[in-house]
Amino acid sequence: MAIAPEAERPARPEESLPHPEITYIGCTRCGTQIAGLDGRYACAGCGWVNDWSEGHGPLPETGRPG
Numbered sequence: 001m002a003i004a005p006e007a008e009r010p011a012r013p014e015e016s017l018p019h020p021e022i023t024y025i026g027c028t029r030c031g032t033q034i035a036g037l038d039g040r041y042a043c044a045g046c047g048w049v050n051d052w053s054e055g056h057g058p059l060p061e062t063g064r065p066g
């Protein structure tokens with residue numbers, strides 16, 4: 001039987017299907033080392049969150065009204 005694996009999955013799944021990258025930063029308010037996704041952080045210790053625009057990429061769409 002003929003199998004064409006190239007046709008079933010892309011050559012570079014990492015590029016065709018971008019996924020969030022785990023990044024770390026020291027909280028600018030309390031200094032706790034916190035982990036985030038794509039440059040977006042939320043500190044569980046003091047509640048500090050960085051601005052969404054500081055992220056490495058655009059926010060995923062959650063659906064638009066209309």
Ligand SMILES: [Zn+2]
Nearest residue numbers: 027030043046
């Ligand atoms: Zn903090």
